[in-house]
Amino acid sequence: MTTAAQIISLVRSHTRGDSTRFEQVALQLAAAAAKRGHIKVAEELRGLIEEARNQSKSIERTRDPIPMVRPRGELAGILTASFPSTRLSSLVLHERLGAALKRIVKEQREREKLDDHGLSPRRKLLLSGPPGTGKTSTAAALAGELSLPLFTIELDGIVTKFMGESAAKLRLVFESIANNRGVYLFDELDALAAERSMPNDVGEARRISTAFLKFLEEDRSTSLILAATNHAKLLDRALFRRFDAIFSYELPDEAQARAVLENNLTTFDLSHLDWDRLFAECRGMSHCDIARGAADAARIAVLDHEAELDSELLIAALADRRHGPAV
Secondary structure, three states, X not given: OOHHHHHHHHHHHHHOOOHHHHHHHHHHHHHHHHHOOOHHHHHHHHHHHHHHHHHHHHHHHOOOOOHHHOOOHHHHHOEXXXXXXXXXXXXXXXXXXXXXXXXXXXXXXXXXXXXXXOOXXXXXXXXXXXXXXXXXXXXXXXXXXXXXXXXXXXXXXXXXXXXXXXHHHHHHHHHHHHHOOOXXXXXXXXXXXXXXXXXXXXXXXXXXXXXXXXXXXXXXXXXXXXXXXXXXXXXXXXXXXXXXXXXXXXXXXXXXXXXXHHHHOOOOOOOOOOHHHXXXXXXXXXXXXXXXXXXXXXXXXXXXXXXXXXXXXXXXXXXXXXXXXXX
């Protein structure tokens, strides 16, 4: 790589917020300077890189790890920010879905290689499926895998009854998407982009949906935009072609149900459990409800049964999560 190409790559990685690539290229420049005998320049570059590393570690150790991207002003009531440590490996997903999400991460991590061939990574993703099946967790995992902040859009902060105000707030969100690279999650998208021809639709709802479609189509940022819905049939049909990929989430099968239970009961002996009865109880439940049922059973076992967990206790806790506790 020539020096000119290195400088271009350095600027490109900085503008895209790719700190890993920025550091790699800076180290290459330091090594090249050392080879040419510019020892002081090389040492200063390496010192600046080390200083940046230490600053990054200091930020990660704080309770609020991303103070520089905390939404402010009008965005404070619209966006919430976090810096998840979740990874895709911690999610229980169908094999094909897990592989597809890993491909998204690979495309993002190697987007410069794609750029060199006139290609771009997919970054506008629609997540569709029943509640509690991992859509929100996927957004956190993608942010964790890519070391990016996760911004969740609070729809109740956007949707108002005043004409034009909702679209103006939506514009602020997309300005943030363009200016602050991250993973942006529009949860419960059907509340924002419902089919515009619905008979009970009102003018302001149509304007919000139209504005969202327009901003999404015009977006040319490097941020990942994720939209999650429990009711894909309610979405405006024009919306689907605005996304680069659509991922479908399903209720867990037996293998996944067992994985969720095992992941949430790691400190207990599960070898004696009646898995057939547990699978029957888990049928039709979401990943989230199974996990919460397991946590409920674990608390009861620790507090009331000397940390002994049996099938009856776990089945009862799962049933409570499914139907609500008996009165």
